Amino acid sequence: MRLRIEWSIIWFLRVVGGLVLIVAVAFPFYWMIIASLTPLARLLADPTDIGIHLGEMIFTTYPEIWNVFHFSRFFANSAYVSIVTVALTLVFSTLGAYAVARLRFRGRTVLSRGILLVYMFPAIAVAIPIYVIFSKLGLRNNLNGLVLFYLAQTFPVALYMLHSYFKTLPPDLEEAGRIDGCSRFSVIWRITVPLSLPAMISVALYTFMIAWNEFLFAFLFLDSPSSYTLPRGIQAVANNVNVSQQLLMTGAVIATVPVVAVFFLFERYFVRGLTAGAVKG
Amino acid sequence: MRIRGERGTLQAQEQRLAYLFLLVPVAIVFLVIIFPTVWNLWLSFHKLSLRDLRTSAPLSLNFTMYSYFKVFGDPDFTSSLIATLTYSIGGTLITLFLGLGTALLLSPKFRGRGAMRGLFLIPYIAPVVAVTFTWRLLLDPRGPIMTALVNVGWLDQPLHLLGQRPLAMMTLVLFQGWRYFPLAFLFIMARLQAIPRTLYEAADVDGATPFQKFFYVTLPQLKLILATLGLLRFMWTFNRFDDVYLLTSGAAGTKVLPVLVVDYLIGQFDVGAGAAAAMALFGCLTLLLIIYFRWVMRRAEQVEV
Known part of the structure; x- marks a missing residue:
């Protein structure tokens, strides 16, 4: 009897909880x-009407925000920042992680513990001094300055992930390569990198997500519209009284689609990167 | 002798190579994290406004406690401390609760489980700016949710969920749960699947009911991961800026410490006070961490004994 009651409670919670969660996550x-896609007049007249009315949909908001509100520029800036961050993170953390995993040097233990400490570091604690430095050096409104900061955020996670992956690889292959006369660089490029491709992809995706979504530093350091990234651009557009809900949501869709698309394309790798990086965020 | 000498040079070579490989990451971390942290301490002991910055050399030796007096004397600071604690504790608990619930929900195999898992991760993956503005419009007093609730008759007046005490803080906590439960869920799910089947089989033999199995088998096995996750979520919620700033801009009793820091900087142009507030945040975090770790250590010892 008790068993039956408990099972029915469990099933009730499963079904109801599952449905509530699906709606809560998917609805926004x-x-x-x-x-x-809905004309503004309709949105304001009856906000509760959330159905799909194919005949009345308008597609003018996308060209409008893309051209009139310069989202093409913001998109290009976001793409630039993300791609450069991903590329530099991959190159330098591969070399660094290789050093920590394979080479003997003084300070190795300090370094591998330091990685974890930096990893836990709150961004807000350095916001003010960086703001001051960047203002002094003229790095504000400079996308490369932003990249520099993103790299400091991604390196610890990337180094940690790649170094633990490299440690699982047998060193024999690399030694064989060395004996055959390969230099360290070509051993890394020809043997270590191809073998660690899954970890590399995870790092790349995680880094991409960080750079594409980042708001605080984009907000503090970019104040000329020509240097806005998408998150900064959306926030600026939202503060503009002349901008309708519709346009704001159009901007939100433009910023969301690329990350979510990348996520579904590489879900398995993405999840691995998330779990490694999830300590942060 | 010769062999040893050769090995020595080889080792020296290896060491040089390692330093070369680590040069860029270490330099960047030093430049962008370690040096600024130290300098933040320096700045907090100066009276410095944004305007001074352009003219004066910020390396002056005129130390002053001005910024600390200003921050600690600011009524905003006390209320922001309370707001930060409420937000962090509430946000952490709801994230863990939802994460645990979702992990239990998705632990048995069924059709559509993969799709559900993918869907549940989206709130965390989508840009924070996009989701905060969507929720802001959805929860607006004239937005779809409030209008619907009034139309149905559940509410007489639309609620101002993001602009009214204490509703604004409650909404922020719920949003925190909505956005970060995917992380908790991923971790708990991984741990859940690693629990040895034999434990459940033994419980079955003993005639345990599902609830008993959950409380006496599953939960103890998850204790460690829940504690770790709780600590990490607490820390990250404690210095969370984006979500709060974008949802309420710190209005209606939601001005948490990170928002206060930025407010000093770009609202009052007071670099020194901003730095002092950041130091206070940093100090609180360190203190809480130490307390927490000692507590966990003692608990762990007791459990072992």
Whole structure:
């Protein structure tokens, strides 16, 4: 009897909880898309009407925000910042992680513990001094300055992930390569990198997500519209009284689609990167 | 002798190579994290406004406690401390609760489980700016949710969920749960799947009911991961800026410490006070961490004995 009661409670919680969660997670994204396509008058007249009315949809908001509100520029800036961050993170953390995993040098233990400490570091604690430095050096409104900061955020996670992956690889192959006369660089390039491709992809995806979504530093350091990234651009557009809900949601869709698309394309790798980096964020 | 000498040079070579490989990451971390942290301490002991910055050399030796007096004397600071604690504790608990619930929900195999898992990760993956503005419009007093609730008759007046005490803080905590439960869920799920089947089989033999199995088998096995996650979520919620700033801008009793720091900087142009507030945040975090670790250590010892 007790068993039956408990099982029915469990099933009830499963079904109800599952449905509530699905709605709570999916609804905002669904509404984001619908709101970007619904004429403003309709949105204001009856906000509760959240159905899909194919005949009445308008697609003018996308060209409008893309051209009139310069989202093409913001998109290009975001793409630039993310791609450069991913590329530099991969190159330098591969070399660094290789050194920590394979080479003997003084300070190795200090370094591998230091990685974890830096990893836990709150960004807000350095916001003010960096703001001051960047202002002094003229790095504000400079996308490369932003990249520099993102690198400091991604290196610890990337070094940690790659170094633990490299440690699982047998060193024999690399030694064989060395004996055959390969230099360290070509051993890394021809043997270590191809073998660690899954970890590399995870690092790349995690880094991409960090750089694409980052708001605090983009907000503090970019104040000329020509240097805005998408998150900064959306925030600026939201403060503009002339901008409708519709346009704001259009911007949100434009910023969301690339990350979510990348996530679904590489879900398995992405999840691995998330769990490694999840300590942060 | 010769062999040893050769090995010595080889080792020296290896060491040089290692330093070369680590040069860029270490330099960047030093430049962008370690040096600024130290300098933040320096700045906090100066009276410095944004305007001074352009003209004066910020390396002056005129130390002053001005910024600390200003920050600690600011009524905003006390209320922001309370707000930060409420937000962090509430946000952490709800994230863990939702994460645990989702992990239990998705632990049995069923059709559509993979799709559900993918869906549940989206709130964390989507840009914070996009989701905060979507929720802001959704929760607006004239937005779809409030209008619907009034139309149905559940509410007489639309609620101002993001602009009213104490509703704004409650909404922020719920949002924190909505956005970060995917992380908790991923970790708990991984741990859940690693629990040895034999434990459940033994419980079955003893005639344990599902609830008993959850409380006496599952939960003790998850204790460590829940504690670790709780600590990490607490820390990250404690210095979370984006979500709060974008949802409420710190209005209606939600001005948490990170928002206060930025407010000193770009609202009052007071670099010194901003740095002092950041130091206070840093200090609180360190203190809480130490307390927590000692507590966990003692608990762990007791459990072992």
